Amino acid sequence: MSQARRRQSERQWQPPAWLLPVSGGLVLVAVITASALHWLPRLEGPAFETLVIKGERRQLTAEALRDRVRPALLPGYFAADLGALRESLEAEPWVASVxxxxxxxxxxxxxxxxxxxxxxxxxxxxxxxxxxxxxxxEIHRQPGFLPELSGPEGSEAEVLSAWRDMRRTLAVQELEIAELSLSDRRAWTVTLEAGPVVNLGRSDHEARFRRFVQIALPALQQARQLDFAALEYIDMRYTNGFSVARASEGRASDREDRGNG
Incomplete structure (x- = not known):
């Protein structure tokens, strides 16, 4: 390297002398501030004076919510652990989220x-x-008419979805489902609010339900001598038809399975 280039390299920029002490001072201040956090008292802030509760409620009372919230607010405005309070409130069965x-x-x-x-x-x-x-x-207000669904553990969403589909289909016929059951052996039964139990069996229950709506219901409506409300059950487990029984005959229909079940 030529002497001219060496002298030019040596003349490269160097930080001014006053900058180094200031930088060191900044580091020192940061260290002192971080250390101070360990011995400074925790700032609690003012006490809570007002609780505002929003959201539509039928089962949750304002009194019960206030009683649950009050202990969590005692530490003060800044010190109150709102995360723990939210978890405590969401542990209440009637609370979906908060x-x-x-x-x-x-x-x-x-x-x-x-x-x-x-x-x-x-x-x-x-x-x-x-x-x-x-x-x-506890229940403070009756929720009104609710269908009774039943099934094995873990089948909640499946049975609820099936009930919704069936309910939409039956709404055209102005019929309501009182009970929908899925047995441990995967057999479906539908109890109509009007009275009869519709037995759909274990296999192809969706297709059998469609046949009930499209074939069995119109046939029963045309057979005026049959009182729909007086029927005990309607069995849809037949390949090409269905059977019915009046209330007095229905006790013999409690068998869950047939040859084609």
Whole structure:
């Protein structure tokens, strides 16, 4: 390398002398600040004075929510653990989800989404719209008419979906499903609000239900001598037909399976 280039390289920019002490000072300040966090007292802030509860509720009372929230607010505005409070509230069976937020200077706002039961499940609890099973500790208001669905553990969403499909189909006939059951052996039965039980069996239950709506119902409506409400059961497990029994004859129909079941 020529002497001219060497002298040019040596003249490359160097940081000014005043910058190094300042940089070191900045590092020192950062270290002192981080260390101070360990001994400074935790800032609790003002006390909560107002609780705002939003969301439509039928089963959750404002009093019960206030009682559950009050202990979590004692640490103060900044120190209150809102994450733990949200988890505590969502542990309540009637709570589907909840959001929690502070409003300066002394307000806590809850937005509560309550579980909406759409069906009774196995006569031991409810299903919500997503097919999730929950068991409330108490019921403050009767939820109104709900179908009774039943099935093996883990079949909640399947049975709920089948009920919705069947219900839409029967709505045209102005018929309502009172019960829909899936047995441990995968046999489907539908109990209509009007009375009779429709036996769909284990296989091709969707096709058999369509035959019930498209063939059996019109045939029964044309047979005026038959009182639909007085029928005990309608058996759709036949390949090319169906059978019916009046209430007095229906006790013999309790067998779940036939040769073509």
């Amino acid at each position: 959001s929690v937020r502070r409003q300066w200077p002394s307000t806590l706002e809850l937005t509560v989404h309550e579980q909406v039961p759409v069906a009774v499940w196995n006569r031991s609890g409810f299903l919500n719209e997503a097919g999730e099973f929950f068991v409330p500790r």
